[in-house]
Amino acid sequence: MPRVIVSAAEEILEKEYKCLNHGFVRLIDYMGSDESIVQAARVSYGKGTKTIREDRTLIRYLMRHHHTTPFEMVELKFHVKLPIFVARQWIRHRTANVNEYSGRYSIMPEEFYLPEKKDIKPQSTTNRQGRSEEEIPLEIRQKVLNLLMEEQKSSFNGYNEMLESNVSRELARINLPLSLYTQWYWKIDLHNLFHFLRLRIDDHAQYEIRVYAKAMGEMVNRVAPLAWEAFEDYIFNSITLSKTELTALKEFFPEEIPNQKLEQLDLSSYEIAELAEKLKKIRKL
């Protein structure tokens, strides 16, 4: 008796989301949905919910209160083609499964990342790890592109020359640049994917990995739309204030906010109580 899977995610399954000049990310398979999160929460927290509205409330509660294990019950598998310097940032997330193309077994294809002219930017002076929003003169950007292309060509010629001399693949490849494309299958659960996305969609992440993170965010929105919405509201677009920052702002916080207003803002009765609790805690600082 075959099973039929209906989900907005089916429409994009295996489709290439283009990233950078030659890269892509494809959703290859997934297991679970918003319903699986609810199902797992139900076993922990009791009898559970019956309507989609209640599902939404429960998922938002779980997200807000860092009850992360139900989100681990959803699993996604991607096929990604990406430059090696992006792969090196990506792989630092250890809670995932990976199978990467191997330059020891196979010959690397001649595909390199080249930035678009608009993305060639100067070193930021305020952010030691990133690009400034300033402009670099067009002729310099063109020069940079030429330089990158020439070197990529020359290093690949060298690679070919060594392979033709029958040098072992594992050695012939060592001068290939970090801009070379590789590819992998990458499988991760939704909780850990949210952690990845939070860090890699962020402005502090390098532009080239952000492109992939944003594409995966759209895919998550198809697999588990309620979880994605909760992630955006409670994690990605939230702001954390330190003890000292709260002290500095203390006098500005109101004693309370009219419930009527809060309900208009789509705050559940739980959240209204939680916000009152926060305000009380701040006043006590």
Added chain:
Amino acid sequence: MPRVIVSAAEEILEKEYKCLNHGFVRLIDYMGSDESIVQAARVSYGKGTKTIREDRTLIRYLMRHHHTTPFEMVELKFHVKLPIFVARQWIRHRTANVNEYSGRYSIMPEEFYLPEKKDIKPQSTTNRQGRSEEEIPLEIRQKVLNLLMEEQKSSFNGYNEMLESNVSRELARINLPLSLYTQWYWKIDLHNLFHFLRLRIDDHAQYEIRVYAKAMGEMVNRVAPLAWEAFEDYIFNSITLSKTELTALKEFFPEEIPNQKLEQLDLSSYEIAELAEKLKKIRKL
């Protein structure tokens, strides 16, 4: 465009495999199959295979050589009802996702593990952690059962009494015994599941967890039959000989074994070469 999943695993999806007196394990969902293992290996090791026969050869090669990452691309999710003392052994496997029924949120149901009479056995004298195969007199076994039942009943009465006095659930439950049933959703990838099964189907594991491990083994055999077969041949039914054991046996090993014989035994040409290599290594000790 909905997707249709056809697999021998579909036939048993959500079905209860009874374990012990009140427990069960159910396969709730899974992602991947033998084909996913091959697909992931293909990205690492090159162009890949076209027939099921080649798939089998590749999967067996991966298993034999501890190329474990392709097996991580298959994921299984189980719903398990199990006594707490089994859950405590089970949870030591850290590379899985878990959502357990919570005695802080919900009232525990009155269900306890009682061994069958045949499983009440004396302490082993050779194996400090296990049961002997010797017999215990029948009247003692009956006495043990009565003792267990009485205590289970009495502790649950105490639990109820405290709940009725409105003692918080998180405190009322602390005298419930380890034989009480709990339940959880448990999700794990196939590589880590094989590791679990290797240790927990083994004779050294406690009988009560072996029952669950064996049921899950049957389920794996439906999700990824070629991988399961390889696991049985190369891992579960293999024997490892230490350097000193090999030295002791050295003189008995033959110089070589006729290929004809090896082929009859379903050893591939790769494996024949590998066995020759092993024999050579042993001779050199």
Added chain:
Amino acid sequence: MPRVIVSAAEEILEKEYKCLNHGFVRLIDYMGSDESIVQAARVSYGKGTKTIREDRTLIRYLMRHHHTTPFEMVELKFHVKLPIFVARQWIRHRTANVNEYSGRYSIMPEEFYLPEKKDIKPQSTTNRQGRSEEEIPLEIRQKVLNLLMEEQKSSFNGYNEMLESNVSRELARINLPLSLYTQWYWKIDLHNLFHFLRLRIDDHAQYEIRVYAKAMGEMVNRVAPLAWEAFEDYIFNSITLSKTELTALKEFFPEEIPNQKLEQLDLSSYEIAELAEKLKKIRKL
């Protein structure tokens, strides 16, 4: 050439911090300190710091910006004696190493958790997982204690009876209650310990595990005092406001706060810029 280790942590090494009626936590060993965090950060983020004041600034920067990997370079090992129901909550933190006393190998000692009278409280009506702050009549609390003690005694008698009948240890123990004490060695890195402490010092955690978490917090404060201070300021005592909460509060937030005031509050120039950034982001909602 032996090495000499000088640290405020040496004074408490191996000392028992009493927890609950029979439990304890002891710091058995540790590797690293605030200096190791700085050392690891230095390799990633460049040339580094020279004074303790700069160390503090760097550690606070790392904590605030979720640069968690340098904190993973500090490792702590504890010896803990704890009731099994606490152990079951504790073990859910998977990123640690554990060796627990085994009831299959050894006979369990007769030691049970008994709450103090003051800690026997009714079920909370607002918090489904916890105790209320209300009182339970004293005679009921006494009754609960008597009930717990009787059952503990009776279940241990049953255990002994089965052991004397030579029933295997692994089976004789199954009716022992969750209030029985066990013990283990538990080793974890500082980043993951902070995650544990954040959740387990919190008011939502069960009182009995909070006692242990607080004791370990004091120990961390000796091993890495600057990291602990940063954890308290930026994580434990911070407050996160969701997108909707920020919208509700938006009108109350000031355009800016005078630098003079912020400096008095011990906000570094970095943090002042970051707070301005946050206020700007909120205004844009």
Added chain:
Amino acid sequence: MPRVIVSAAEEILEKEYKCLNHGFVRLIDYMGSDESIVQAARVSYGKGTKTIREDRTLIRYLMRHHHTTPFEMVELKFHVKLPIFVARQWIRHRTANVNEYSGRYSIMPEEFYLPEKKDIKPQSTTNRQGRSEEEIPLEIRQKVLNLLMEEQKSSFNGYNEMLESNVSRELARINLPLSLYTQWYWKIDLHNLFHFLRLRIDDHAQYEIRVYAKAMGEMVNRVAPLAWEAFEDYIFNSITLSKTELTALKEFFPEEIPNQKLEQLDLSSYEIAELAEKLKKIRKL
């Protein structure tokens, strides 16, 4: 009261073990020893041991029977300088903590891996992932070296040129080759280190990572010599025979081996019984 640490590992602490042309590995810190393994095992398996001879027997028992958790109680921290293509293989081991030099924050130094002439070898025809033991003509090896050096120089000139044009560091570095050196702090527990060493000292690993693995093996031998010896005897120099291989060899295995001989070979009475068990199992195939 400061603590004094005496261990053979102290003599090599922070010392550079040279690896390849510019690389090294240094043991920066460690926690635990053979005694810690015994201490952790003792809590699980009972009252424990009193002499070094008994410690050795226990550690060997643990290793042989895959009781891996006590080995997790020892932790080692290394500082490593290594080419990026080696780092990419290394990082696939996920159960470790890492802080790597960042090309976004800092300027990469001009240091590249160049193989020695003797290590430039042709592609293996039998091993798809490795080098053959055949020779490549000397003039070709010289040509390869020249090619590698020229490209390394040229790519670093390009890097410098882009930095001088104020292109952001994160972009300027993308054409640097995989032969460039990076460095990191790497921390791991002994069980997971053994797993790493088993795979990376092995002949199938790329020569350039084997060099590091072997150096770390020597360091382990100083931190926990009994554990290292057990690893060599039971894991690294053991041979696993599959079910089919055992069937092929079955007729050659003896019924039994005289105990006298086995004792001469340093097999404990436990191991003698285990070997008899293995022979019995093989006969039954």
